[in-house]
Amino acid sequence: MTSLLVGAALLVSGCARLARPIDISQERLDAATPPIRGLHTAGQTFVARHPNLSAIELLLVVHDGPGRATDGPRLTFHLRRSPQSQEDIVSLDINAGRLRHNDPLRLSFAPQPDSEGRVYYFFLEGSQDSRIGVWYNSLNAYGQGTMYLDGRPAEGDLRFVTYYDYDLGLLAGDMVQGLAEGWWLALPLAALLVLPGYLLLSFLLPEPNPDPVGRLALAFGLSLALVPLVLLWTTALGLRLSPPLAVGPAVALAIVALWRLATTGWRGPREWFAPHNRLLTGALAFLLGLTIALRFLQARDLALPPWVDSVHHTLIAQLIADGGRVPASYRPFLPLDGFHYHYGFHALSAALVWLSGLATHRAVLIMGQVLNAGAALSAYLLAAHLTRRRLAGLFGLLIVGTISAMPAYYLSWGRYTQLAGMALLPSAIVLTVDGLEKEERKYRRLALAGIAVGGLALTHYRVLIFYGCFLAAYLLYETCARRSESGERWLRAAILCLLAALLILPWLVNLAGTLSPLAALPSWLRGSASYNAVPRGFLRVGHSRELIALALAGALWGLRGRERGATLTLLWVATMFLAVNPSLLGLPTTWLVNNASVIIALFLPLAVLGGYFLASLSDGLRTRWRFAHRFVLGSLMVAAALWGSLDMFSIVNPVTVLATPDDVAAMEWIRGNVPKGAKFLINVRHWQEGIYVGTDGGYWIPLLTGRETTLPPAIYGFGSPEYIAWVNNLARVVAGPNLDLDDEGVLQLLRGRGVTHVYIGARGGNIRPQMLVDSPHWRLVYSNGAVWIFELAEGT
Secondary structure, rough: HHHHHHHHHHHOOOOOEEEEEEEEEEOOOOOEEOOOOOOOOEEEEEOOOOEEEEEEEEEEEOOOOOOOOOOOOOEEEEEEOOOEEEEOOOOEEEEHHOOOOOEEEEEEEEOOOOOOOOOEEEEEEEOOOOOEEEEOOOOOOOOOOOOOEEEEOOEEOOOOOEEEEHHHHHHHHHHHHHHHHHHHHHHHHHHHOOOOHHHHHHHHHOOOOOOOOHHHHHHHHHHHHHHHHHHHHHHHOOOOHHHHHHHHHHHHHHHHHHHHHHHHHHHHHHOOOOOHHHHHHHHHHHHHHHHHHHHHHOOOOOOOOOOOOHHHHHHHHHHHHHHHHOOEEEOOOOOOEEEOOOHHHHHHHHHHHHHOOHHHHHHHHHHHHHHHHHHHHHHHHHHHHHOOOHHHHHHOOOOOOOOOOOOOOHHHHHOHHHHHHHHHHHHHHHHHHHHHHHOOHHHHHEEEEEHHHHHHHHHHHHHHHHHHHHHHHHHHHHHOOOOHHHHHHHHHHHHHHHHHHHHHHEEEEHHHHOOHHHHHHHHHEEEOOHOOOHHHHHHHHOHHHHHHHHHHHHHHHHHHOHHHHHHHHHHHHHHHHHOOHHHHHOOOOOOOOOOHHHOOOHHHHHHHHHHHHHHHHHOOOOOHHHHHHHHHHHHHHHHHHHHHHHOOHHHHHHHOOOOOHHHHHHHHHHHHOOOOEEEEEOOOOEEOOOOEEOOOOHHHHHHHHHEEEEEOHHHHHHHHHHHHHHHHHHHHHOOOOOOOOOOOOHHHHHHOOOEEEEOOOOOOOOHHHHHHHOOOOEEEEEEOOOOOEEEEEEOO
């Protein structure tokens, strides 16, 4: 295995660039330079944030109109140390006749290894017949540089984006830094995500397990279920958790776990290194280690968790961390009483806050990436158990951890709650199948399954529906295949569901109050056809088409051989799509679950079917030379993992990143300089189903500064129709095409809402600094170039 890793690293090092992420992004614009020709030049200074600066992108203006021109005009790009330097670091000649209006012009060059923290100056000059200009912003939009027109400093900044080459050297540096700064987080994470489930398994199912990886995955899944269940019952009993009340049990769990290991002769750790498990242990260490590294490297440049969902997930985690219980309302962040949101992920994040002292937004991001890696371990469990082949489980882990775009891309959406549910789902399925089939300790197995299903119900309602679809598919299959035993299966399934319901009884009582009257439930659940549209693009992202083809091959191979696991998985997928398309049965659609949520969850069935096919293929190619077969198989697995990883480093969609380091700096200024009673007007846009969301870092102001904003997180949609309309009335004005913040009617509306400040974040939106910088009603109080904060003038 060591030789494989060294050889693979050398192979990858032949491709120096692993990814080309964004270094600096200044995308505001409102003006165009004149044609760049003769003495007319356009340039910009900037400070590179990373080593290996390798490209600069500008947005072009063709002054004679759009379309192609003939060959002839030329542009020359220069990169220098400063505007005063006459020595080019890079000089590129460009055929300007082939450039089009509003095309991005990316200028690539050899990586500059020492670029981090260095000042650079680039400029364009052109031939006399050039008609190309570039877009810029007329006000300062980038605080660490200056625009130059015709060789002289000018007000504003060019619209430009810089890129850097992410190579093995930077990867190694990031990993060393991450381990040096975050190794200690392994302790609270293990206390939350492994020890509870491990102890539960060790006491209820103490028998030796031939698959230590599967047992680890079960311990992980049960831990995900236990944390929200414990929080539910401590809340029901009137208890409030806190850091001391979390650290104490965590230490106790560690002591009991060590005692348990000692009393069993350290049987569990010894199983990992038994002769028949050594290769499995080595493969798991490589694949899971690579997956964990990838997940944290994907988030390396994020100042805050991405997209709009992350805001309300952080809010709920903050409510739990502050209150020590399941929230009874969304106050003080929103004036909404009652709480019915699935909270499993938020309970885990809050518990990490208690055990580590991290800020809540950091705990959310870290917990999300740990669960994302854990989903690959759970895929191993599901594939190995359904196909009864550990090799299929390893291939499933390989697919989910290093090749499939999902669930890695969940990071871009902040889709943390569904992620937590998907990480728990395989444990719920495996424990359910064991509880319905095995006779030995059957009631203990049913109890474990009930815990997993109960925890799943508290973690994500949609994923609970996916579980219900599997249970229905399983019972249908068993009824048809084993009629003599189907009655026992149905009875145990009923007991399991009853047990899960009893475990979450306080939550069911809470939901019953929320959903009453029941007569209104059908209309409340009804969804629109547009909300249930099939996002076909998700089926083509990354290596999805190859994985679908692999899964189809596995499905056909399984049907041909009447393989139970493959057949069950196909039935499960069919049942899920039927559940989200009830119109096929003449029933209305519902917002509770839709095609998009199923498609982004297909990574688990794809892992099962793809892993089954690859394991079957490996069995068919097995020869008399066992060592040669294992060597080739291991080599191919390592190569596939590294090949898939190359597309994983830049999984975050830049469009979904609302907040930047400039926004975080502005939040610190707000905390120290703006009164606590202040209220910020922020940039917004319409999102979906009549809900508006923030477009920049201003959306994070309440959570990071304690100050109020004009638009609450998207969960304001849980409010009454009157409250939603009240929020939307202002949001509609702010997002409108004719917004004028000097209009007396708009000012009166803002005064009526208690607005004292305007926040324009680095990503920006409909409110632009140009609207306010010369206004008699607004006074600039802060700017770092990217972020602008204005205060409503007194007496306005």
